[in-house]
Amino acid sequence: MTTTAAHPQAVVHQKLTVNGITMHVAEEGSGDRPVVLFVHGFPETWYTWRHQLRAFSSLGYRAVAPDLRGYGDTEAPDSPSDYTCHHVVGDLISLMDSLGVDRFYLVAHDWGALIGWYLCMFRPDRVLAYVCLTVPFRPRHPSMKPVDAMRAYFGDDYYICRFQKPGDIEAEIEQAGVRNVIKLILTGRRPGPPLLPKGKSFRIPPGVEIPLPSWLSEEDIDCFSGSFAKKGFTGGLNYYRAMDLNWELTAAWTNVQIKVPVKFIVGNLDMTYTTTGVKEYVHGDGFKKDVPLLEDVVVMEGVGHFINQEKPQEINAHIHDFIKKY
Secondary structure, X not given: OOOOOOOOOOXXXXXXXXOOEEEEEEEEOOOOOOEEEEEOOXXXXXXXXXXXXXXXXXXOOEEEEEOOOOOOOOOOOOOHHHOXXXXXXXXXXXXXXXXXXXXXXXXXXXXXXXXHHHHHHHOHXXXXXXXXXXXXXXXXXXXXXXXXXXXXXHOOOEHHHHOOOOOHHHHHHHHHOHHHHHHHHHHOOOOOOOEOOOOOOOOOOOOOOOOOOOOOOHHHHHHHHHHHHHHOOHHHHHHHHOHHHHHHHOHHHOOOOOOOOEEEEEEOOOOOOOOOOHHHHHHOHHHHHHOOOEEEEEEEOOOOOOHHHHOHHHHHHHHHHHHOOO
């Protein structure tokens, strides 16, 4: 156990063999209350949940935050076909089994939120309640693959489309510098849809420093960028490259409803929330129809995408107020 910013003193780190890979897990707390499983997004690691681990362990919960496959100190298979929803949900269920946990609370953000929806879809028997941050449920369109749909609607420069070709966006990241890219992504507040024109994706004029908001320190950037400088971005990008394969693998779940209690939280400046059609889905009849146990939708004013880092105290209160009912 170390005491750097990346590894706060009370956080316990271990590596476990789960679902055929070696997974790094950070956890804090050993109280009598159920486990809270925190699932990160892109481009993050377990460290995105540093505020939540401390808060929920102090409330008597066992707070668990893994590095997903391809991230941090967890194993990173090479092929995008090893990053499907079945692989990643399998990792998390195997992790909970390894920790001796039957049912648990789920909190997830960004790509983790998508994985959270799949987890609730495939194994609702294991999830007591789900607090979803930033990315609402996305029902499967039976006649069009998701990347084709995004390209038709948003164009070739839409970020998910730009992420599809292996090695392409990785080269632009390398040219811009890992630290600069992490800063740009974590501090970005431009309304969606996010576009990354080829050759201009992460352009920063020479000598220009990217200012950090009060909620993000240079030490935090060191933690994230150090991890990606060592690991690379390909593992995280492979989740996007498996989206069409996920579509093929989930045909049997077309028109499925999510039957887990859910609370959805998003910032009004979030790039996902401000993308065309998302607000209409979230606040119209669609979201509630697809997620009939959706209990609450919270829109936080003046808050961007990385909501659990930007407003940790408020997010912690929202999570606790919800999960303590189950």
